[in-house]
Amino acid sequence: MPSLEPGTVWLAGAGPGDPGLLTLLALKGLAEADVVVYDALVGEGVLVLANPKAILEYAGKRGGKPSAKQPGISLRLVQLAREGKRVLRLKGGDPLVFGRGGEEALALVAARVPFRFVPGISAGLGGLAYAGIPLTHRDTNSAVTFITGHDASGDVPDAVDWAGLSRSSPVLVVYMALKHLARIAGLLREAGRPATEPVALVSHATLPAQRVVETTLGTCVADAEAAGLEPPAILVVGDVVRMRAALDWLGALAGRTLVADPLGRDPQSRTG
């Protein structure tokens, strides 16, 4: 495996939370880094794995404080690399999925700082696996769409063709969806997705605090509120959510009884 060399930056993903979901390269970066520049979504469980001599620098928003300005973070990475530091830039999930990893890399390229991308398990993948929801399943969907629930200004992104995606994509996985859940559910309903369509919200996925709310498009706003769900959370819309009745392996470990035929398509099990 490569080493994190002095004067270089690794733009790495930390996965959705469970430290067990780090890649070997991310772990190596943590062990070798002089400085770890991390985001709000990177938790304690991951940071304790850093070299005890490494400096941990926080670059995100927490407790409603404004986030560190993006150009500021990029400049900081350039500065640290030029000082000859081994820099691990650690982001939640995957650095290139709604994570601005590309923007920071562009700044490194412009400054001629050598860098490497270290992919991570995105919350939309790992988080759903921990909720017992496959992204694709042959009986429900052969396509899945990842969407961001808000843009740089904090609004529901105009650039997203919600109506088009509603028509064309059987399963929608929406990041940063909690704040604008009502608006997003409304847009999907207007585009013709039924109120009865299965929906799951997964908050603090893969962490001990993980919570999953199984609901429908028509009732998800009320159910999320009643459950007091907090960010970060992933929204998944589509029939594949029904698979959870069979595949909630984490729930099974805590005593949930799983059903073998969650889609009710096995005639044997229907008559029996």
Ligand code: SAH
């Ligand atoms: N680069 C990250 C996404 C950053 S955007 C990735 O690949 O996962 C931030 C959004 O990611 C949150 O609003 C939430 O929708 C999602 N997210 C990240 N970590 C999460 C977690 N542990 N549980 C649920 N959602 C999570």
